[in-house]
Amino acid sequence: MKVELAQLAGRDNGTAYNLERTLAAIAACAADTQLIVFPETHLMGFPSAETVAQVAEPLDGPTVTAVLNAVRERNIAVVVGVAENDHGHFYNTTLLITPEGIALKYRKTHLWASDRGVFSAGDRYATCEWNGVRVGLLICYDIEFPETARALAQLGAELLIVTNGNMDPYGPTHRTAIMARAQENQAFALMVNRVEDGDGELLFAGGSALVDPFGSLVFEAGRDEGTFSVELDLNQLTAARRDYRYLDDQRLRLPGEVIEHADGLRELMIPAT
Template identity: 85%
Template structure:
């Protein structure tokens, strides 16, 4: 499978600019690319408590609809973050959009300091079947908690997509974390981070990466903008899981109700 990592600059509260960059990146994908991944909250950037009500949109809002139309036109799947407005409740959300529509929605469960007071935390993890593989998603700070990746692994994830908005000086933290999360769950991990400056003087660290199920770093971007093609060989899943399987051998499983939907969606609810 060929995937493109769209490591882009963004504008906080700059939906028009960010959407234009996303649509241009989708249009520029190679003909045989099956998936393009963008950074955390790419479509709106990072709103503040004062601006989130103005920039956040519902799932059926114009910005997500524009990405859905582009996915249909270019016959490609898109993983992209946005600020979601669900009847006045705001979430840091990532979507997996296929040519057929929204296949998966994930709301960030572990809020970083700058998320608090802006977004509410999500209450579940989820995976879906796409192109014969099971996909789960996490967002930025989530990956610093081993339980998050284990949650989507318990739901069968073969590929963990991480939309990222990680800034200096924490780039090395996420480099270590993404390799560990892939290795300890024997799954591929794709992480796409933002670059450039953000509001408040933040400098985003780049370092978008592909890690295989053995925890090997197959590709790592630098700190500049770019759209990079990487290739995933899913035969490596069987190789990584041949001699032992952590999910089968673990003696402590994460709690929470598992819901299996008829369309293949699986959810693990976080206990209250």
């Protein structure tokens, strides 16, 4: 599987600029690319409590629609982060968009300090089948909690995709976490981070990465902008799970209702606390 990691700078509250760069990256992708992954909230940047109502859009709004049209034109798939407005409720959301539409939607469940007061937390984990691989999505701070990736693994995930907006000095934290999440769930993990500064306040750490199901780092980007092509050898999924399977041997399973949808979407609801 050929994937491009679009490690880009973005502008907070800068939807027009961010969308232009997203569409340019899609248009410029290689002919054999199957998937392009962008950072956390890439299409809108990070809104504040004061700007989120103006910046966030519904998923059938003009910005996501423009990306969907570009995806259909190139016949590829895209994973991209948005600030979602669901009838006045705001979420830090990542989408898997295919030529058929939005295949998977995930709302960030673990809110970082700067998310609080801006976004509401999601209430479920989900996976879907895409190109013969079961995919699950996570966002930034989520990967510091082992339960998030394990929830996706319980739903059959073979590829964990993390949209990231991680800043200094926490780059090494996510490097360690993404390798651990892949190894302990025997799944591929892709992480794409933002770079450069966010309006002079934060310095985003880059370090976008691909980790194989053994937990080995296959590719790691530096701190500069770029679109990086990686290839996933899906045979490694079978190899990593051949001699033992953590999911088969674990003594404790995460609670929550599993919902199976007719289209292959699987959801694990987070129990109320």
